[in-house]
Amino acid sequence: MFPTLLIVDDEQPILHSLEGLLSDEGFNVLTAPNGYECLKTIDAEHPDLVLLDIWMPGLDGIETLREIKKSHPDIPVIMISGHGTIDTAVTATKYGAFSFIEKPISIDKVIVAINNALNFRKLEEENRFLRTRMIAKNAIDGSSPPILALKQQIIAAAPTEAPILITGENGTGKELAARTIHQFSTHSESPLITVNCAAIPEALFESELLGHEKGAFEGAKAKHIGRFELADGGTLFFNEIGDMNLANQGKLLQVIEEKRFCRLGGSRVIDVNVRIIAATNKDLRKEIEEGRFREDLYFRLNGVPLDMPPLRNRLEDLPLLVERFTQAWCKTTESEPKAFGQDAMEALADHSWPGNVRELKNLVERLLITVNKETISLTDLPTPYRASEPKEAAGGLSDLADISDFKQAKEAFEREYIKRRLAECGNDTAAAAKSLGVSKGHITRILKP
Numbered sequence: 001m002f003p004t005l006l007i008v009d010d011e012q013p014i015l016h017s018l019e020g021l022l023s024d025e026g027f028n029v030l031t032a033p034n035g036y037e038c039l040k041t042i043d044a045e046h047p048d049l050v051l052l053d054i055w056m057p058g059l060d061g062i063e064t065l066r067e068i069k070k071s072h073p074d075i076p077v078i079m080i081s082g083h084g085t086i087d088t089a090v091t092a093t094k095y096g097a098f099s100f101i102e103k104p105i106s107i108d109k110v111i112v113a114i115n116n117a118l119n120f121r122k123l124e125e126e127n128r129f130l131r132t133r134m135i136a137k138n139a140i141d142g143s144s145p146p147i148l149a150l151k152q153q154i155i156a157a158a159p160t161e162a163p164i165l166i167t168g169e170n171g172t173g174k175e176l177a178a179r180t181i182h183q184f185s186t187h188s189e190s191p192l193i194t195v196n197c198a199a200i201p202e203a204l205f206e207s208e209l210l211g212h213e214k215g216a217f218e219g220a221k222a223k224h225i226g227r228f229e230l231a232d233g234g235t236l237f238f239n240e241i242g243d244m245n246l247a248n249q250g251k252l253l254q255v256i257e258e259k260r261f262c263r264l265g266g267s268r269v270i271d272v273n274v275r276i277i278a279a280t281n282k283d284l285r286k287e288i289e290e291g292r293f294r295e296d297l298y299f300r301l302n303g304v305p306l307d308m309p310p311l312r313n314r315l316e317d318l319p320l321l322v323e324r325f326t327q328a329w330c331k332t333t334e335s336e337p338k339a340f341g342q343d344a345m346e347a348l349a350d351h352s353w354p355g356n357v358r359e360l361k362n363l364v365e366r367l368l369i370t371v372n373k374e375t376i377s378l379t380d381l382p383t384p385y386r387a388s389e390p391k392e393a394a395g396g397l398s399d400l401a402d403i404s405d406f407k408q409a410k411e412a413f414e415r416e417y418i419k420r421r422l423a424e425c426g427n428d429t430a431a432a433a434k435s436l437g438v439s440k441g442h443i444t445r446i447l448k449p
């Protein structure tokens with residue numbers, strides 16, 4: 001399909017020569033002799049682009065442009081003028097004109113301008129499509145009362161500049177909530193940069209966050225742009241803020257308050273405009289009482305508190321989440337559609353989900369990979385998820401009483417207990433270690449064959 005252009009000019013000879021030349025180039029061409037006709041034709045034909053003369057009797061080009069942008073902001077408009085001045089060009093651009101060409105018109109210039117505008121529009125459309133797809137992909141699924149309340153809070157808080165503190169257990173979707181807030185905020189055109197606070201050692205904190213100049217310290221071989229600068233205009237997400245040490249908390253508070261800093265080894269003051277979101281699975285009030293978290297930083301971050309509900313408090317969302325994860329997995333892997341049977345769903349609803357939605361997602365994907373059946377049933381579930389089955393059939397811990405040696409029985413119990421927790425955490429050793437309060441090495445050692 002060839003693009004449709006609308007040419008608007010009160011000078012008939014220009015209108016007709018442009019119409020002929022652009023038709024020869026393969027465009028569908030519509031014409032209008034004045035601003036009023038232009039607006040009528042746009043409503044009726046919805047052209048892909050408008051070439052609009054500035055100086056016309058009646059409704060002039062600038063007024064017509066303003067009307068077009070009110071009702072059809074997505075149609076690119078190229079302004080044409082015989083008396084082009086910088087002022088009119090600036091005014092036209094201010095009201096949303098894509099570009100500006102002067103009479104006498106060179107057909108080559110017009111074609112370049114048209115192609116630029118159409119390509120730009122195509123890119124904008126692709127961008128909009130990708131954004132919609134990304135929002136859909138990152139959507140917070142669920143329609144239980146706690147999730148509906150959470151979505152309301154996100155919609156209300158996202159467009160404001162208030163810092164947001166997201167709390168909740170592991171795997172409840174804190175990072176997902178941060179992404180959603182960013183997408184619905186006024187910062188969404190700029191990047192969302194994540195800082196994993198637990199992973200940055202104290203010595204590197206300033207250089208990671210503020211950046212450094214070449215030679216700022218031993219080993220600084222090149223200039224490094226910090227996360228605050230990378231996130232300028234966008235959102236800076238501090239994940240696991242409760243794990244940040246006190247010294248770093250002080251430095252962070254200073255930058256958040258001043259909104260300006262110098263790179264390490266640099267003297268230029270850099271101003272930044274970033275939206276701050278922080279998340280933690282810790283109880284920060286308790287951390288403050290016990291002297292591990294600065295109260296002033298807590299108040300600075302806690303503009304709008306968001307508490308992610310654990311999955312066990314919204315089990316009515318389970319069928320929807322299972323369906324979404326199943327569909328997404330089958331689509332990504334281009335595999336045959338699969339489903340979970342009623343008995344499996346009932347068993348899943350009996351589980352306590354200590355690893356929350358992440359545990360559920362991991363379990364669903366693991367079963368889709370390992371179970372080669374159209375319908376996944378109760379017997380396909382790993383032991384910890386079969387609570388509704390008679391305990392003897394579940395095996396594992398029930399056999400321990402038969403071990404006569406106490407030490408061996410203790411070891412077998414520990415092994416079995418850890419195995420269960422690991423399965424509950426979707427085989428994520430780090431998450432299991434954290435929830436049991438042991439090291440990852442301990443888990444690996446105990447489970448070593």
Ligand SMILES: Nc1ncnc2c1ncn2[C@@H]1O[C@H](COP(=O)(O)OP(=O)(O)OP(=O)(O)O)[C@@H](O)[C@H]1O
Pocket residue numbers: 139140141142168169170171172173174175176177281357358361
């Ligand atoms: N409501 C939801 N709908 C769809 N997917 C979800 C939902 N909540 C969480 N998830 C998915 O569960 C996984 C874990 O979520 P996320 O990483 O956001 O949790 P978290 O609370 O930040 O975890 P952690 O505290 O361990 O860092 C992700 O794959 C996320 O997409």
